[in-house]
Amino acid sequence: MxxxxxxxxxxxxxxxxxxxxxxxxxxxxxxxxxxxxxxxxxxxxxxxxxxxxxxxxxxxxxxxxxxxxxxxxxxxxxxxxxxxxxxxxxxxxxxxxxxxxxxxxxxxxxxxxxxxxxxxxxxxxxxxxxxxxxxxxxxxxxxxxxxxxxxxxxxxxxxxxxxxxxxxxxxxxxxxxxxxxxxxxxxxxxxxxxxxxxxxxxxxxxxxxxxxxxxxxxxxxxxxxxxxxxxxxxxxxxxxxxVAGVKGNENHPVDKLTLNKIGIKMHKEIHDLDNSQNRMRQIGTANIIEVMDQYDLLPTHNYKFGAHKDTYKISSRVFTAKVTQNSPDGCWFGCSLACAKAADHFELKTGPYKGEKVSIDGPEYENAAGLGSNLGIFDPDAILELNFYCDTYGLDTISFATMTAFVMECYENGILNKERTGGLELTFGNIEAAFELIHQMSRGEGFGKIVGMGIRKMKEYFVKEYGADPKFLSDIGMEQKGLEFSEYLPKESLAQQGGYGLTNKGPQHDEAWLIFMDMVNNQIPTFEDKAEALHYYPMFRTWFGLVGFCKLPWNDIAPANNKFTDEPAKIPEHVQNYVDVYNAVTGMSIDKHELIRQSERVYNFQRLFNIRMGYGKRIHDKIPYRAMGPVTMEEYESRQERYDRQLVEHLGYDPANKTTEEKMKVLREYRLDQYEKLTDAVYKRRGWTMDGVPTAEKLQELGMDLPELLEVVKKHV
Amino acid sequence: MIKLNNRDYECQDGITVEELMKLNNFTYARIIVYLNGEVVLPENYASTTIHHGDDVKAIHLMAGG
CATH class of the missing domain: 3.60.9.10 (Aldehyde ferredoxin oxidoreductase, N-terminal domain)
Known part of the structure; x- marks a missing residue:
């Protein structure tokens, strides 16, 4: 039209x-x-x-x-x-x-x-x-x-x-x-x-x-x-x-001088250091594609593995050459981090716009990992085009990717076949099938409509219609609370399993991303350490969404002297910037502790909102086993040395002369138990009951003891 | 034997920070290296040696997405 x-x-x-x-x-x-x-x-x-x-x-x-x-x-x-x-x-x-x-x-x-x-x-x-x-x-x-x-x-x-x-x-x-x-x-x-x-x-x-x-x-x-x-x-x-236009003082801040001062300092930091740090201005969040692969964290083939021999074909360097360079691509005025990259003049090869030349926003890391490696697709142009169609058709790239990875694994396991998919051969790496699926979603036709229901509903459908094994689907279906997982492999980081599972809206990494702190740096070895991180980071990151900030300038760039601070992972200077900017705009005088309390109030409100709607308790915080460990023999055996060593070190279990099935069973029991213990520790730190309900005392402490919230607590404690 | 990120780690006495990073495939651009609690600057990775009993931390500064 x-x-x-x-x-x-x-x-x-x-x-x-x-x-x-x-x-x-x-x-x-x-x-x-x-x-x-x-x-x-x-x-x-x-x-x-x-x-x-x-x-x-x-x-x-x-x-x-x-x-x-x-x-x-x-x-x-x-x-x-x-x-x-x-x-x-x-x-x-x-x-x-x-x-x-x-x-x-x-x-x-x-x-x-x-x-x-x-x-x-x-x-x-x-x-x-x-x-x-x-x-x-x-x-x-x-x-x-x-x-x-x-x-x-x-x-x-x-x-x-x-x-x-x-x-x-x-x-x-x-x-x-x-x-x-x-x-x-x-x-x-x-x-x-x-x-x-x-x-x-x-x-x-x-x-x-x-x-x-x-x-x-x-x-x-x-x-x-x-x-x-x-x-x-x-x-x-x-x-x-x-609007009539944008000026620098539209918000009528109480202290514009401070805003200018902090802003100039931050712009200089980005100008001086971004090229040697995350290269956000060159390629945005996609800078970490190959880093994730090198640390065995890049999801491939529906989160079975964390690395692939072909990742070099979709590395950040490949995409850097495809997106327009030397363009200050901010998505809001004054953003010098400018990570909103775009591939311009891209000629589409499929679908209703085939042959047209378009600008494609991205790819961001999530899109490259989800539409690429997690589907077994290592073709950068296919990733860009899938990205384009997700955007223009109005589809969440993360959910589309994780759902498609799920049906590809179902197909390869015989749960689906060509008859059930309407002729689509949904094997990993089949670019043509992925495109047909997305175009079907646009047209509201065929198997695309079934996939578009989401993994939670697909699991029920496949069990009912095709007699699929519900336990297997539950293990490999990467959703929790109904939301599809975002694109990080959390198997080897218990804290990140919590970062996905112990969240309000579902497994999206915007609450806590702790893989490196936990798995690589080993900075949070105990349950209490992990619980503290799963308190601080979700609260800190919640705050961005309360005030209107983007999270990326917090930790995708760091001051040169950050390494000499007590807690470099928190980027203390940037935390202080946020406190100062907030105070300069609003005239308030919060400090970094009150910043966390502001978030805690809303976070607990959201948790109780979930509970009010019939969700949000401990049972809803469980995650699929694929997020915690190897579901299939293929997965275990691909990292056998690692898993065997863990059995010895953590459980004193001798893997010699044991079958893979026996070892997987022991490892599974251990990892499920670890997640439960983590859940206990996190609930305790957050001031919740062991069923995950915020207590009246916690609400009082936060000044959030509103009658409507206390009523929900009363019903559920 | 040294401690690397609070874990026991076997390596040759006198290995440089640069060699240790390479051995562990620590490729990320934003890593802070501490040797016995002191920051080692990137320009000194090649000349700083590590000896048995040392405590090395290679803190990857990434909190993601």
Missing amino acids: NMEKINLARKLIKEYHYDLKAIDKGYTGRTLYVNVGSHDIKEKSVTQLIKDKFIGGKGFGLYYLWQAVTESTRWNDPENEIVISSGPVGGITQYPGSGKSLVVTLSPLTDMPMDSNAGGYFGPYLKFSGFDALELQGKADKDVIIFINGVKGTISIEEVPNEDIDTHIFGEQLTELYADNEEDKRNIAVISTGTAARHTNIGLLNFTFYDVRRKGTRLKQAGRGGIGTVFRDKHIKAVVIK
Whole structure:
């Protein structure tokens, strides 16, 4: 469908006028509520209590979602909301990585609150338009676009033709439609999804922003947990925001001088050291592909192994040559870490856009590992093209990759065959089959629809329909809480197993990534050490999502003198930067300890939200055995020396003259027991019961003893 | 025998930090090496020798994604 047709068919359903007002110390003091079913549009005040307890970003998202739903609300009920918020620091331009948007909803994959973050301009522009958060509720009869005009102070709901459009086209069309002229395009931000979001449970939200250097739109994604699926279920086609422009003091911080000073210091650090550290400005997070392989951590063949002989074909150096260099590719103004790389003029070889030349955002590490090695695919162009189609179709690359790896292993084990897959030969490394699968998801056809349900539902389906062994599927299906694992091999790091398993939303590494601290550095040898790390890092990293920061400038670059500090892994100077920036914007006077407490309040709130929805207890924190150890003989025997040695060292078990099955059984019992002991230690450190429920005492200590939370605790303790 | 990241490690007496890193395939760009609690700067890896009983830490500074 072209834009002219959309434009002609647009029908204004509702228009709402509001007063534009300046931001004060990072907050506008109000949020925007839009119900696409009833067309109700209203403003809500942000109280001091909301600010104190929930800060912003994901905290605000969880707060408003809690108010909107009941224990029985499911993801596709009209009551479910999508809440988008940046946070008090979001939108500053002085410090790198300050443009994040946090999105919260009830997930079709997990049936619990999901949070996912994205770069791009939307979150800051929402605030510049006058709102600390946007709540989207209800379900429209026909497709709608919501337009927030932060220049005029109007919000409109417009009905548009009921037809899906992929994001790389639609984002560009909407930017064109709502901008006054070429110069104005940078003032437009769009969120939308693609054709596959309606047919799968892994739809993502694309955040489109205009790249003035490329003179075209770029995409960042709130990828995890099926938020795009909820978006389309509500019949929302897009939300568009327009602002008058971006200035360095939009947030009206209390201390701009300090912001400038800290920002300049950080920009210099990046300028001087990035080339000799992680090369974020050259290749972004994909810099670690071959590093992961060298340390046996790169998932290959559905997390069976951590390295592969062909990894060199998809190394960061290969992708560095494919993405445009010497371009300051930030996804928000002022980000000098500039890791939002893109492969430009890429000619597509498959699908509906075959032959077209496009810009592909990425690949980020997760995409390269997930769409590459974990599928047994070592073709960089295939990875880029799968990446492109995931984005434009609106599919979470991580879930798509992990689900596809799962069905490939099922295929190779005879659980699936050509008859069941509709002719797809889903063996590892079959690029053609992977492409057909993704195009089927876009069209809502064939086996792609079954895979699009997600691993949790596929496991049930394969047992019921094909008589598959539920234990084997449970062992190899890399999901927990319904969410697919992200792309690190955690088998040899107990702390990382906890970093995946003892999380709120499911196995996404954004809470804690402890593999090197644990497995390689051996810095956290005891259960208590690991528990301390699984307290500090999840809380510290939660904070980024409360205030509007990106995590990458925290530890993908480090000051030259960091090595001489007491705790180099925490990057103490950067922690102090964050404290100082937050105080400089808000006028507060927190320290690094209060920063952790701010996170703890929201973290415990989210845990209790999960429990309120019927999840979030110890039983839900268990992880598949593939994440903990070798499921198959092939896996054990590929690292036999390592596993045999561990049996001797940890258990005093002599592996001589034992069969692989016997050794695997002993190792499995040991590793399962270790995970349980870790769980005990972490719950204790976090102030939870041994069933994983935050205690009333813990809530009191945090000042989070809100009546609605105490009620949940009372029911479950 | 030395301690490497708090684990017993057999190596030749007098091995350099550079050789130890190579032997262990410690290739990551951001590693802090401590020899008996003191930081060894990268420019001194080739000239710094390790002897039996030494405590070496090679801390990979990565907290990921």
